[in-house]
Amino acid sequence: MSAMSDYLEQKLIDHLFDADGAGNYTPAAGYWIELFTVAVNDAGSGGSPVSGGNYARSNNNTARGSANWTRAGNIVSNAKVITFNTPNANWGVVVGFGLYDHATNSTNLILHGTLTNSKTINNGDPAPKFNIGELKFTLD
DSSP: OEEEOHHHHHHHHHHHHOTTSOOOOOOOSBOEEEEEEEOOOTTSOSOEEOOSTTOOOBOTTOBSSTTTEEEETTEEEESSOEEOOOOSSOOEEEEEEEEESSSSTTSOEEEEEEEEEEEEEOTTOOOOEEOTTTSEEEOO
16 A cells, blocks of 8 residues: 655646646655654654665666556556665664655655565565566555
């Protein structure tokens, strides 16, 4: 299950109605995926992203377009494997993910969700990844 961030909700309202005169919302050319040990909320706060141990957000195969994303009804999923760095320290128990418009922490959360099954990631584990179709965003 995924949820839209407050930031994206405001941008979509602006895009549809232009009630504030700010013009249309232009999405990022690509996205970065963040992993969380405590899930983030719609406001983009309250979560605990993985840190240290060679961790970084992934933008591997996350550019916009049908080469990287597929849609079935109101569900969009990854069309290619999305891989993270190989951990060189324990990352902890990953429970959620977020889709951001840039690589740094001071950027905008777009969508977020929780994993169906949390995953413990330790030093020496293979690079974590979302296989094709595993990262899903649903709008309803």
